[in-house]
Amino acid sequence: DQQVKQNSPSLSVQEGRISILNCDYTNSMFDYFLWYKKYPAEGPTFLISISSIKDKNEDGRFTVFLNKSAKHLSLHIVPSQPGDSAVYFCAASEGYGGATNKLIFGTGTLLAVQP
């Protein structure tokens, strides 16, 4: 049973436009969420995170939104660049205060940014 779901296996956007990647979760105990980016033949790299005490976190072109009531988070990339083309993984964990570092990952969304 997938506790973290990324229902869109792929997404294609034009350079300069907004990319929106979505993630849903089922475990109400999750209180810390992360996005990772992965290029082919490399390991995932951390992109941005958010704790459940916030509903938005921004870092440059990347913003993560959290809707706890809907158990939904999204990653916005504005403006999208060809170098953003990668697989994006959503991950979640319980215990933001350090109780656990165990992350549950979604299956990923392949983003293609067209020049």
Next chain:
Amino acid sequence: DAGVIQSPRHEVTEMGQEVTLRCKPISGHDYLFWYRQTMMRGLELLIYFNNNVPIDDSGMPEDRFSAKMPNASFSTLKIQPSEPRDSAVYFCASSNRGNQPQHFGDGTRLSIL
């Protein structure tokens, strides 16, 4: 700074052989994680260690899989005997104390023929 180092990068072996994957975490990191990535199931946590002690091995698929961390700078994931369904990319990751993001190695692509 050196990141998480995994070896080998690629491994091709025949069914029934023993396979050993290696990982060197980032110096100073207290947590070490082993993941498996497949098309069907994405990234799955197999086992993780804290201060060299296994904390949660509930993701280890069966007794053919074992993992050790003899010291703070080295860990192994062993499969014996290997089967074709074990073919996947295996990642090692490490992190600091607390809920810091995990840093991943570049993975080992394992093919069991």
